[in-house]
Amino acid sequence: MSHNMENMQQVFQEADCLFDEAQVDQAIERLAQEITAQLKDSNPLVYCVMTGGVVFAGKLLPKLRFPLEVSYIHATRYNNQTSGGGLKWKVEPAETLEGRTILILDDILDEGTTLHAICDYCEGKQPEKVYTAVLVDKQHERKVYPGQKCNFTGLEVADRYIFGYGMDYKGYWRNAPGIYAVKGL
Numbered sequence: 001m002s003h004n005m006e007n008m009q010q011v012f013q014e015a016d017c018l019f020d021e022a023q024v025d026q027a028i029e030r031l032a033q034e035i036t037a038q039l040k041d042s043n044p045l046v047y048c049v050m051t052g053g054v055v056f057a058g059k060l061l062p063k064l065r066f067p068l069e070v071s072y073i074h075a076t077r078y079n080n081q082t083s084g085g086g087l088k089w090k091v092e093p094a095e096t097l098e099g100r101t102i103l104i105l106d107d108i109l110d111e112g113t114t115l116h117a118i119c120d121y122c123e124g125k126q127p128e129k130v131y132t133a134v135l136v137d138k139q140h141e142r143k144v145y146p147g148q149k150c151n152f153t154g155l156e157v158a159d160r161y162i163f164g165y166g167m168d169y170k171g172y173w174r175n176a177p178g179i180y181a182v183k184g185l
């Protein structure tokens with residue numbers, strides 16, 4: 001096994017499990033109910049923010065039992081590092097947003113720059129309304145603006161570097177079956 005693979009095995013073994021698979025799935029079930037109650041008659045256009053949003057979107061979408069359209073956008077600011085830089089668009093929305101109800105799905109609201117910039121972009125295209133849903137909201141005082149929240153939030157996590165359920169540590173462990181905090185971070 002390469003040194004990097006051994007290191008990644010060790011990261012997983014030493015990590016603290018903050019929420020196990022059953023707890024995360026229960027949070028996603030609750031989110032599905034909240035989103036359904038709010039959006040079921042709005043014909044929403046649902047965007048998965050790649051790459052981190054992919055597991056959350058994959059688990060959530062089959063629980064939304066009403067007509068909707070799905071697409072993806074790709075905006076990144078961490079680039080597999082543990083601290084964020086400026087937001088870079090890799091794939092902008094391909095659809096017409098005007099008059100539509102938009103729901104953005106992402107894995108984590110951390111400093112909030114990513115979702116703030118995505119919402120700003122969408123708002124500029126005259127949608128009916130833009131909603132955001134995240135699996136986790138990291139608790140700290142460094143949000144883009146005080147009190148920044150998503151419309152739908154699955155779980156609140158401590159101010160540590162986390163991975164699993166789509167979130168990566170240096171590009172790895174998006175596949176981890178729970179939400180884990182890296183030892184010492």
Ligand SMILES: O=P(O)(O)OC[C@H]1O[C@H](OP(=O)(O)OP(=O)(O)O)[C@H](O)[C@@H]1O
Nearest residue numbers: 050051052076077078110111112113114
């Ligand atoms: O609230 P923020 O501080 O802006 O951080 C949250 C964003 O950071 C991660 O994306 P990243 O840029 O790492 O790309 P990824 O989805 O490919 O991991 C994550 O998926 C969110 O989109």
Ligand code: HPA
Nearest residue numbers: 110160161162163167168
């Ligand atoms: O804690 C985090 N983990 C993984 N990806 C992230 N993107 C922003 N914060 C995080």
